[in-house]
Amino acid sequence: MRQCERDDIEVQLHVARLYFSEHQTQAEIARTIGYSRATVSRLLTRAKRAGIxxxxxxxxxxxxxxxxQRLKEGLALTLxxxxxxxxxxxxDALGRTAADLLTEVAADGQVIGVGNGRAVAATARSLPAVPRPHTTVVQLLGSPREPxxxxxxxxxxxxxxxxxxLSATCARAPFPLFADDAQTALQLRREQSVATTMALAARADVAIVGVGGVTAGHPELAGHRTPEVAAAITRxxxxxxxxxxxxxxxxxxxxTPLCARMLALTPEELGRIPLVIGVANGAHKVDAILGAARGNLLRGLVTDEATAELILGRLRSGAPHNGEPYPGEPYDGTAYNGSPHNGVPRPGRDPRAGVQ
Structure with missing residues (x-):
């Protein structure tokens, strides 16, 4: 490289540092180095073109x-x-993120439906005190009564x-998640307090729910796992x-037989809520999140980066879950009985679009 070229590059570097690193104006640089302002401008332009x-x-x-954005597109979600x-x-970090989103999307005067689980509890703990006096908050399912x-x-x-x-109205009633039998569950659903609460839950504008993986430690089913339920989950x-x-x-x-005894919003009713936000993270919940998105059970998702990357990797590979339990995580739930999916698709779009 000729000396004149080296000198020219040296001047460009000097001018660029003064302008971009030391934040001097072009007029100040011109006075410092004894060039005109127009020359300084040309030097900066040449420095950009040369990659300096x-x-x-x-x-x-x-x-x-x-x-x-990639998750939103890949899972066909709204948020x-x-x-x-x-x-x-x-x-707690997951809960803070979910709490921020909930306060962002839930307008005063709406009905907020609330699910259960650790992630929803973390969301509730992290929720800021933002007055929504015309809002109603309603339970989506009953309480487990097991020890x-x-x-x-x-x-x-x-x-x-x-x-x-939220300084909002709380709509809840004391009823169990599981009744002793189907007949008792039917009678409970007809009680005014239960019927009113569940009817309001079905009309929620926004719902926040946990997304559970299928593991042996599911506490809400404690005491309700029967051979029939176990066989159903396997099938x-x-x-x-x-x-x-x-x-x-x-x-x-x-x-499964448990469904007839359960007092909770059905998947069909959940699918009609305009915005259902699922809060979940962990490798053992990737398939649960994917399945919920495919079934249109969720329209929003709060998760962490590691889980998001696992989901995106699954979407890229297109590999379906084979239905086998994760190592050390035997099934404890229920099984598909051949009935069609109950979720209501979003108008004008395929809820499975982009979901492998």
Whole structure:
């Protein structure tokens, strides 16, 4: 390289540093180096063309936003939020992200339906005190009555907690998740307090629910696992459950003897709610999230980056879940009985579009 070329590059570098790193104006640079302002402008233009100056627009959130968009398109969802964390995502970090989204989308005067589980409980704990005095918060299912059940994670308790944070009306009634038998469940559904609560739940504008993987430790089914239920889950190849209703890899509702005893919003009713937000993370819930999206059980999702990457990897590979339990996670739910999917598709689009 000739000396004149080296000198020219040196001047371009010097001018570029003064302008972009030290934030001097072109007029200030011109006075400093003894050139005209027009010459400084030309030097900066040449520095850009030569690749001496490269403009990079970035932010730590950029990668997360890209993942959210890919998930939204791949799962055909309306809303996706990925928790920003450094290191492993905690349930509290997931809850904070879900709480932020809920306060963003739930307008005053709407009805908010509340599910159950650890993720929804974390959402309730993280919810800021944002007054929504004309809002009603309603439970979507009854309370487990079995010994050892975590009452602070059941739907009525979380309904009360969220309503208190929003200064909203709480609509709940004391009824069990599972009745002793189908006849008792039918009688309970006819009681005014139960019927009114569940009718309101079915008319919710927004619902926030947990998405459960199929594992042996599902507490809400404790005491209700029978040989018939176990056989049904094996036949149906369930991958997840929402509001304690199990579904297969395509999101089709799995009907067992437990369903007749259950007091909870049905998958068909859940599918009619305009915005159902699922909150879940973990490798063992990837198939549950995919199945819920395929079955149109969710329209929104809150998860973490690691889980999001696993879901996107599954979408890229197109590999379906084979219905086998994860190692160390035997089935404990219900099985598909051949009935068609009950979810209501979103108008004008295929709910399975983009979902492998």
């Amino acid at each position: 100056v490269r403009v990079t627009i970035t932010h730590p959130l950029e990668h997360v936003l890209e993942i959210e 996706v939020r990925v928790a920003e964390t450094r290191g492993p995502c905690t349930i 050892g059940s975590a009452r602070d994670r059941d739907s009525p308790a979380l309904c009360h907690q969220i309503a208190r944070r 149906g190849k369930a991958v997840g459950h929402i509001l304690d209703h199990h579904y297969d890899a395509q999101g089709r509702h799995i009907v």
